[in-house]
Amino acid sequence: DKKIRVAIDGPSGAGKSTIAKLVAKKLGIDYIDTGAMYRAIGYKMLQNQIPLHDEEKLLKMLKETDIDFSNGNIVLDDEIINEKIRTPEISDMASKASALPPVREKLVALQKKMGQSKSVVMDGRDIGTNVLTDAEYKFFMTASSAERAKRRWKELSDKGETVSLEQVEADIIQRDLNDSTRKLNPLCMAEDAMEVNTTGMTIEEVAQKILEVMKWQS
Ligand code: C5P
Numbered sequence: 361d362k363k364i365r366v367a368i369d370g371p372s373g374a375g376k377s378t379i380a381k382l383v384a385k386k387l388g389i390d391y392i393d394t395g396a397m398y399r400a401i402g403y404k405m406l407q408n409q410i411p412l413h414d415e416e417k418l419l420k421m422l423k424e425t426d427i428d429f430s431n432g433n434i435v436l437d438d439e440i441i442n443e444k445i446r447t448p449e450i451s452d453m454a455s456k457a458s459a460l461p462p463v464r465e466k467l468v469a470l471q472k473k474m475g476q477s478k479s480v481v482m483d484g485r486d487i488g489t490n491v492l493t494d495a496e497y498k499f500f501m502t503a504s505s506a507e508r509a510k511r512r513w514k515e516l517s518d519k520g521e522t523v524s525l526e527q528v529e530a531d532i533i534q535r536d537l538n539d540s541t542r543k544l545n546p547l548c549m550a551e552d553a554m555e556v557n558t559t560g561m562t563i564e565e566v567a568q569k570i571l572e573v574m575k576w577q578s
Contacts, residue, residue, distance in 0.1 A: 364389065364479040365494075366574070367487035370501035371536045371547060372451075373508030375558050375566065376483040379501065382567045384481035392429060392474055394484035394491070395454070397467050399445035400427050400436045402453030412456055422466050448516070448523065448531060455535045458485075459542040468545070485539050488550035497574050498553035501566075507559050508532055 364387065368380045377393055384391035404410075404425060410417045428435045434442055444450075457463050471491045475482060482491065488498035503511075509529035516523055539547040549555060554573060558566050 365475055365492045365496055366481040366570075367492045367495040367498045367550070367553070368481065368483040368501060368570075369485055369488050369499070369547065369549070369553070371508065371539070372532050373512040374501040374503045375511065375563065376501050378563055379558075379566050379570065380481045380483040382563065383570055386567065386571060387479070387481070389479040389481060390429075392471065392480050392482040393434070394467065394471055394482060394487065396434045396445060397427050397470070398454040398458040398463070399450050400434060400441060401425070401463055401467070402450050402455075402457045403441060403445050404436060405457055406450070406453055412460070415462070418460065419462055422462055425466075427467075427470065446515075446519070447521070448528075451531070451535065455538045459538065459544065461544055464544050485547040486545035488553045489548060490545045493550075497577065498550050499570060499573075500549040500553040500555045502555060502557050503559045505529060505533055505536070 366380075366383065366387075368376050370376050377395065380393070381391050401422075404421060405412075405418075408421060410421055424437075426437050433440045434445070445454075468486075468491055471482065471484075471487075474480060475492045475495075484491070488495060488500070506529065509525060509532050512532060513523065513525045513528045516528065536547070556566060556569060561569075
């Protein structure tokens with residue numbers, strides 16, 4: 361039977377993963393969080409103290425790295441890393457690691473493979489433009505940086521992290537800049553994607569909008 365591929369891209373904190381997870385659940389298909397894969401690499405680089413510019417160590421590490429999703433868990437070499445990769449430190453490292461060509465090469469190949477074998481909702485920065493270029497549905501989610509910072513700040517505060525809203529917004533703006541100006545697969549909207557500005561919308565409203573668009577288009 362026919363596979364459905366839904367690509368959801370956009371800047372940090374636009375609500376992509378929450379929405380992607382919900383849409384996948386409603387469609388009864390798998391959700392793949394590609395940001396978590398870059399975070400896993402950032403996490404491993406920090407753990408193993410691999411400098412960003414030590415290509416030899418990086419290549420060796422990548423060769424020995426296994427990233428998988430199972431039962432809603434993110435598994436790095438047999439270790440469940442779900443919560444461990446949701447810190448500002450790992451966000452920053454993931455963003456830096458994601459600009460390294462060998463890192464992208466490995467993860468993009470893995471993601472393409474995941475999208476070939478089954479129906480998926482995949483979210484990230486370059487899914488519509490690079491990973492699943494022939495996805496049936498492509499969305500580009502945006503929201504003002506102030507709103508995105510507020511959402512991220514709440515997430516971090518709920519987890520007991522003490523950070524200022526100003527710092528969170530500054531980090532988000534910096535990460536957007538890194539992501540959209542890097543040479544390799546920068547964050548940008550695919551020509552055939554639909555933009556969804558989620559400023560002022562609830563999670564349920566955004567998910568509903570995406571499901572409606574999918575119905576019209578099919
Ligand atoms: O989406 P999330 O914030 O978890 O992603 C962490 C980082 O991974 C992003 O800041 C971005 O630099 C990188 N990333 C990427 N390409 C993707 C997904 C994430 O470069 N498809």
